[in-house]
Amino acid sequence: MKVTLAGTESLTNYIAALKANDIEVINTLDVEEALKCDGLLLPGGGDIDPKYYGEEMNGSDEPDRELDKAQWDVLDAFVKEKKPVFGICRGMQLINVYFGGSLYQDLKTKDAHSRKNGVDSVHSVKSIVEDNLFENLYGKEFFVNSAHHQGVKKIGEGLISVLEANDGVCEALLHKDLPIVATQFHPERMSYEQRRDDTVVGEGIFEYFKSLLKG
Template sequence: MKKILVAGETGKTFNYENVLRRLGASCTTSLHVPEISSYDALLLPGGGDIDPVLFGQLNCGSRFFDPVLDRLQLSVLKAFVSEKKPVLGICRGMQLINIFFGGDIHQDLPSADRHQYTNGDQYHETFALPGTVLYRLYGERFVVNSAHHQGVDLKAPSLSYIQYCDDGVVEGLCHHYLPIVGVQWHPERLSDKEKSEAVNGSLLLDAFLHHYKFV
């Protein structure tokens, strides 16, 4: 059984824990740097905005952020990166990956109205680049869900952007050689195919759990 650390606040990550357990994993939620040998992989969950200080900017559109949470999650990420273990970042988690490796963030997307949570997730078509894990799982064009107003901007040198919305918003990224993937959408909320127009998020989560080739 795969042992997954969810780097989040206890009581706020049930949706991630539940779907990972349905897929056969064991989950622990914690913000403390763990004994890395006890875990197979790390999941960075979604959440609020990120402290702009972490990517060298003043606040020019960020809404609610928790500087302590940001730094705790980055410390956990550093520990897993140092051991070259798989990491999946979801929404805010994808943005943290880009910041960790030297990229930055659009603090308020020009097309935020199309992406932010409005009485539920929004849905839109995206396209994945050939040869990437998302292309292998879902093909070139597929629908995902959105619940964010920020997005990655300047790309970290060791990352590639691998999925886009047609308005230019980045929806997926991966590391050049480490098993690290981030998506701006929420596969944990697409795991039961309630939304017939969207992809099955369980395919990505299963690839993460079983260490399918991410890069």
């Protein structure tokens, strides 16, 4: 099995988590090359240009517009082929925007979600949809890491918000028809060599993604 890891940020932890599941990783933003893979992982990173959800800059950090366009095109190709997609942090936000959703450009409660001195925040999340993937893995309420200042506002068409933080910020999305899973938190930094004592173990999410690759 091969997965396209379409990003430019530090990708070491994503690669390690995928390889721990015996998944070959191809890092490319080329659509033709990407589609040779069985699935797509959209990693974390900087803010998306708000023009993609019809807004002016209003709290977003300066976007990498070249990356926005490249990731959008790769995501579009995988969605049209109905191939599995896993979005993490920025990746989840891009998926939401792709399906017509929008973002809070700067959360009022960002202090509870953003990194401090280079260290992830930790907070609890709760399941808001009965019997969803995450509830089945971790129960109705559990702790995750956090490293973002933006969040999902309007939910994209076909997507279901299944987890929320205590302040109402969306923490995970699933698509009702397509093999798409997305988290606002970073399971790659809660898995394998990156396991931590103050959050759940993120490995089950990667195992679920692997099961999607098998069809």
